[in-house]
Amino acid sequence: MNKYRKGDVVTVISGKEKGKTATIQKVLVEQAKVVLDKANLVKRHLKPRQDFQGGIVEMPSPMPWSKVMLACKKCDRPVKVKIVIENGVKHRQCKLCGESLS
Numbered sequence: 399m400n401k402y403r404k405g406d407v408v409t410v411i412s413g414k415e416k417g418k419t420a421t422i423q424k425v426l427v428e429q430a431k432v433v434l435d436k437a438n439l440v441k442r443h444l445k446p447r448q449d450f451q452g453g454i455v456e457m458p459s460p461m462p463w464s465k466v467m468l469a470c471k472k473c474d475r476p477v478k479v480k481i482v483i484e485n486g487v488k489h490r491q492c493k494l495c496g497e498s499l500s
């Protein structure tokens with residue numbers, strides 16, 4: 399189930415950027431991936447255009463959302479998230495302390 403939303407601040411929990419925090423720019427539900435603003439950057443060589451000189455630009459690429467975790471303010475660390483449905487509305491809750499993360 400998709401636990402993430404655009405604008406969420408998450409921590410990367412595996413790979414070479416482990417420990418990095420970034421904001422979710424996009425959630426790709428079908429691919430189970432997220433695009434972060436400053437993690438998993440790839441270098442793209444761009445050709446010059448009218449409004450752009452060209453050159454190497456770093457752009458974020460999608461990464462599996464299993465590699466990121468939401469941070470809980472109360473626990474002060476990345477935590478597992480539980481989905482709770484109350485009155486038909488989905489809420490996210492920290493699995494450790496029960497703090498609402500929505």
Ligand SMILES: [Zn+2]
Pocket residue numbers: 470471472473474477492493494495496497
């Ligand atoms: Zn917590």
